[in-house]
Structure formats: C-alpha cells, structure tokens
Amino acid sequence: MRSATVLRHGFQNAVVTGACGGLGQALARTLLAQGAHVALLGLDRPALEALAASAPGRCGVYTPDVSRAQAMQQVARDWMARAGLPDLVIANAGVAGGFDTAEIGDLAVMRRMLEINLLGPATTFSPFLNVLRTEPDRACALVGVASIAGWRGMPGNGAYCASKGGLIRYLQSLRAELRGTAISVHTVSPGYLRTALTAGNRFAMPGLMEPEAAARALLAGVERGRAHIVLPRRVGWLARVLACLPDAWHDSLLSSQPRKPRPGEQGASVIPGLERSGPERYSNDSDAD
Numbered sequence: 001m002r003s004a005t006v007l008r009h010g011f012q013n014a015v016v017t018g019a020c021g022g023l024g025q026a027l028a029r030t031l032l033a034q035g036a037h038v039a040l041l042g043l044d045r046p047a048l049e050a051l052a053a054s055a056p057g058r059c060g061v062y063t064p065d066v067s068r069a070q071a072m073q074q075v076a077r078d079w080m081a082r083a084g085l086p087d088l089v090i091a092n093a094g095v096a097g098g099f100d101t102a103e104i105g106d107l108a109v110m111r112r113m114l115e116i117n118l119l120g121p122a123t124t125f126s127p128f129l130n131v132l133r134t135e136p137d138r139a140c141a142l143v144g145v146a147s148i149a150g151w152r153g154m155p156g157n158g159a160y161c162a163s164k165g166g167l168i169r170y171l172q173s174l175r176a177e178l179r180g181t182a183i184s185v186h187t188v189s190p191g192y193l194r195t196a197l198t199a200g201n202r203f204a205m206p207g208l209m210e211p212e213a214a215a216r217a218l219l220a221g222v223e224r225g226r227a228h229i230v231l232p233r234r235v236g237w238l239a240r241v242l243a244c245l246p247d248a249w250h251d252s253l254l255s256s257q258p259r260k261p262r263p264g265e266q267g268a269s270v271i272p273g274l275e276r277s278g279p280e281r282y283s284n285d286s287d288a289d
Contacts, residue, residue: 020047021044038058041063062079066093089141098262100262117167118163143186144170147160156262
C-alpha cells in the first residue's frame with residue numbers, strides 16, 4: 001500500500017527519536033551519511049554527542065522525555081529555529097518488557113509503556129504538524145515505528161502489544177486525516193531487530209535483522225511512498241500465516257514459548273521514567289490524575 005505523496009529522493013532535514021542506539025542510531029547514521037541535518041533525540045547524551053561529532057554542524061542533541069508534550073514542543077522550536085522545517089520526522093523511541101496483569105506493580109509498567117510507545121509519537125509529530133499545516137506545499141514524511149507485535153496479542157507481552165497495536169491504529173487515523181496534503185504518514189512494523197530491546201529475549205526470533213539493514217530498508221520504503229513497511233517482509237508473511245490459525249491453536253503455540261522478562265527480572269530492558277509511575281498509583285481507587 002502506498003501513501004498519496006511520494007517524496008523526492010533523499011532527505012535534507014530529519015528528526016529521529018530514540019537515536020541513542022539500535023534502529024534509531026542506525027537511521028541517524030544513514031541520514032547523516034547522506035548529508036542530512038539531523039535532530040538527535042534520546043536519553044543518553046554522551047551517545048548522542050558522539051554521534052553528532054561525526055557530522056559537525058549538522059546535528060542537534062536533545063534529551064527530552066518524549067511523552068512530555070511541553071518538552072517536545074521546546075525541542076521542535078529550537079530545531080526549527082536552527083535548521084528549519086524537517087522533511088522527515090521519525091518517532092522511533094520505544095520501550096519493551098514483559099507484563100503480568102496480576103502484579104500491581106506491572107500496571108505502572110503498562111502506563112509508562114503506553115506513555116512512551118503510544119503517546120510519544122503524537123507528542124513528537126504535534127509541534128511539526130502544527131507548523132506544516134501553515135505551509136501546505138511543504139512535503140514531510142511522518143514515520144511511526146510500531147511492531148509486528150502490534151498485530152496480535154502475545155502471552156506475557158500484553159502491555160507492549162497494546163502500545164504498538166494502539167500506535168498502528170493512531171497512525172492509520174493520522175494518515176486518513178492528512179490524505180490529500182503534502183504530508184505522508186508511514187507505519188513501520190519491524191519483526192526482531194538485534195537491539196538492546198531484544199537482547200534479553202529467551203525465545204526464538206525468526207528473521208532477526210541487523211539495525212543497519214533495517215534502517216536502509218525503512219528509508220527506502222518511505223522514499224517510495226509505502227504507507228506500511230514491514231521489516232523484514234518475510235516475517236510479516238509468517239505473522240499473517242500464523243494469524244490464520246484458530247485462536248486456540250495460535251494461543252497454545254505462543255503459550256509454549258518462554259516469556260519476555262518483566263522489569264526487574266534478569267535480561268529485562270530498562271524502562272526510563274518508570275519510577276514516576278510506581279505501584280502506589282494503583283493502591284487507592286480514588287487516586288485519579
């Protein structure tokens with residue numbers, strides 16, 4: 001499926017969240033190698049500064065919490081004042097971890113995962129979209145990095161699957177809203193990439209892909225105007241075949257696999273800001289925010 005707007009070859013001004021490592025860093029490196037100016041967003045300032053040093057004068061380094069709208073608005077204002085309006089915005093920042101509904105502390109995990117994985121792309125796009133609407137002839141690609149895990153729920157991974165499934169639906173809605181404009185919306189559904197988020201997985205990861213190869217395929221897909229990009233494609237086909245199984249068979253197959261480590265367990269990835277959403281938020285029904 002292709003979006004209505006097919007962009008010219010190459011990007012000149014890009015914004016990449018989650019640029020400290022993995023896919024985000026691979027995307028930033030690829031864009032910088034192509035000569036683009038790139039706003040690097042992440043929480044590891046030394047890693048971002050080291051990346052920026054590879055392209056002096058063409059990078060901005062920012063360390064906001066992507067779920068905080070005010071912080072993201074400030075980043076956008078600063079970057080546009082320095083480099084102008086971007087023609088590519090990639091909402092790549094994301095976190096992953098196992099989840100158990102019976103554990104009250106894991107409810108905080110779900111909240112934080114939704115804040116970063118689902119709310120984060122909206123806060124990333126919002127300030128740029130607000131300006132783009134005043135310049136209707138300016139082309140820009142808005143890219144949200146979802147996951148094949150968002151296509152169907154998996155045992156022990158409910159928070160992550162919900163956040164990525166919600167992101168897919170959000171991007172579909174945004175694409176429909178912007179159809180007919182010079183702004184295109186692209187949904188990326190990676191399978192398994194060799195990153196810190198998958199390093200602790202204790203189950204088979206068919207089609208495991210290197211971040212550099214995924215970055216090249218992602219950017220090529222956006223340039224061709226593809227509305228939905230699956231990385232790698234063969235894993236997408238495998239997921240679709242499995243989805244044709246009866247629910248009982250599918251659930252039984254997945255339930256026999258080891259589950260993703262929950263935060264605090266060995267091999268679990270860190271979820272930044274989780275301490276702000278501690279289990280005490282759920283110990284009192286009258287506590288609303």
